[in-house]
Amino acid sequence: MAKSEKKKSRYVIGVDIGGTGIKGGIVDLKKGKLLGDRVRIDTPRPATPENVAEVVAEIVGALGAREDAPEPDSPVGVTFPGIIQHGVSRSAANVDKSWLDFDIDTLFTQRLGRPVEVINDADAAGLAEVRYGAGKGVDGTVLVITLGTGIGSAFVFDGRLVPNAELGHLEIDGFDAETKASAVARERDGLSWEEYSVLLQRYFSHVEFLFSPELFIVGGGISKRADEYLPRLKLRTPIVPAELKNEAGIVGAALQVAIHHSLAE
Numbered sequence: 001m002a003k004s005e006k007k008k009s010r011y012v013i014g015v016d017i018g019g020t021g022i023k024g025g026i027v028d029l030k031k032g033k034l035l036g037d038r039v040r041i042d043t044p045r046p047a048t049p050e051n052v053a054e055v056v057a058e059i060v061g062a063l064g065a066r067e068d069a070p071e072p073d074s075p076v077g078v079t080f081p082g083i084i085q086h087g088v089s090r091s092a093a094n095v096d097k098s099w100l101d102f103d104i105d106t107l108f109t110q111r112l113g114r115p116v117e118v119i120n121d122a123d124a125a126g127l128a129e130v131r132y133g134a135g136k137g138v139d140g141t142v143l144v145i146t147l148g149t150g151i152g153s154a155f156v157f158d159g160r161l162v163p164n165a166e167l168g169h170l171e172i173d174g175f176d177a178e179t180k181a182s183a184v185a186r187e188r189d190g191l192s193w194e195e196y197s198v199l200l201q202r203y204f205s206h207v208e209f210l211f212s213p214e215l216f217i218v219g220g221g222i223s224k225r226a227d228e229y230l231p232r233l234k235l236r237t238p239i240v241p242a243e244l245k246n247e248a249g250i251v252g253a254a255l256q257v258a259i260h261h262s263l264a265e
């Protein structure tokens, strides 16, 4: 393979579908960083599969027109905030209900005219953190918990993802955990950091008891304010903020493609 070709094959497009914005970028898999700026478009309303597919196509089109873009028929990684099994969404907790049991892979592959790999959003963030960020080099169980609209989770063991862990839906004190302890629930309920930390303590202690991880990594927008709540938590497991911030989903989506296509070694 020529040097420039080899370099290009380590570039993969990743797209992160969120509740407010859809973001994409060309990822340099050697560095785990975006090549150039990311492209962001507001999530359409209603956020039905067809409307979202249009926006994803627009983003991939814009990225594909760049000089450093990977080959036009190369696979694209896409995150989705729900359970993903064989390209089909199996839950729709915080998204339009038309996504339930929807074959995202088929729709997006047709719309983009190139292969697509769909992955749960927290799984993508987790993969990225373990490969390039706060979990780099950590053996054993690493749990990445994202605090956002919901609570997402990635279960990684010895660097390999166990997909769709869905630990945000653990029932704690009679409630689905994410309905009380997500970042959006904190805002909705007007909780101080101190009050919120009590809920997080309850949540992380329970998860720690169930899985005895080596490390917790906390992601989501709220990880920027980690100083407000992480020091208040008393756990035997180290707990640290995510390092890739709001690029983790894009990077992880691209990384997932590379893992499936053996590009990232």
Ligand code: BGC
Residues within 6 Å of the ligand: 081, 082, 083, 091, 093, 094, 120, 121, 122, 123, 146, 148, 149, 150, 151, 152, 153, 166, 168, 178
């Ligand atoms: C969904 C997860 C998702 C998380 C974060 C939860 O409600 O069930 O699949 O990863 O929200 O978006």
